[in-house]
Amino acid sequence: MGVVNLARVDERLIHGQVMLTLSRRDGVNSIFVVDDVVAKDKFMKGLYKSAGGRTGQKTVVMTLDKCKYYWDEFEFKEYSCILIAKTVNVMYDLVKHGVPMKEINIGGIAQKDATDILVTKSVYLNKEDALKLKELNEEHNVENIYFQATPSAPKTSLKEVLAKFNL
Numbered sequence: 001m002g003v004v005n006l007a008r009v010d011e012r013l014i015h016g017q018v019m020l021t022l023s024r025r026d027g028v029n030s031i032f033v034v035d036d037v038v039a040k041d042k043f044m045k046g047l048y049k050s051a052g053g054r055t056g057q058k059t060v061v062m063t064l065d066k067c068k069y070y071w072d073e074f075e076f077k078e079y080s081c082i083l084i085a086k087t088v089n090v091m092y093d094l095v096k097h098g099v100p101m102k103e104i105n106i107g108g109i110a111q112k113d114a115t116d117i118l119v120t121k122s123v124y125l126n127k128e129d130a131l132k133l134k135e136l137n138e139e140h141n142v143e144n145i146y147f148q149a150t151p152s153a154p155k156t157s158l159k160e161v162l163a164k165f166n167l
Helices: 016-022 036-040 042-053 064-074 088-097 127-139 158-163
Strands: 003-009 030-034 058-062 080-085 103-106 117-120 123-125 144-147
Touching (some): 003 088, 030 036, 030 042, 030 064, 036 042, 036 058, 042 058, 064 088, 088 127, 103 127, 123 127, 127 158, 144 158
Parallel strands (some): 003 080, 003 103, 103 144
């Protein structure tokens, strides 16, 4: 059975030193990019597979539905992956579907509208996503949810971010 070694939300998906550093985590042997738009665009899919391949890890780009299927049918085989998506909602959907995750790193999320709050130097979050993260932590055994743009940046805990929403 495979495992999600680290789940990461980052609108940039695979990029630079962040992925190079994270891909060297103990036990990681693959990168799963879960994004419907990228997975359906042959050029973009190839670009992300190539970028991920530069880390030395097998890189798979798939839609949300394909990721759920791959878990249901194969439990991610023997892959110990970094699972990357652009949104909190994708991680929420995967966990609710039954994909186990113990750690979610929130990297970079840009502001979408005026209701989004800057919760760290590189992350804007709305209350809906904050509530989803709270639920994942409290009801679905995602033990470690934190905000960190790069591996060398300080971590901000979920508790600190939820306080900004009075949650």
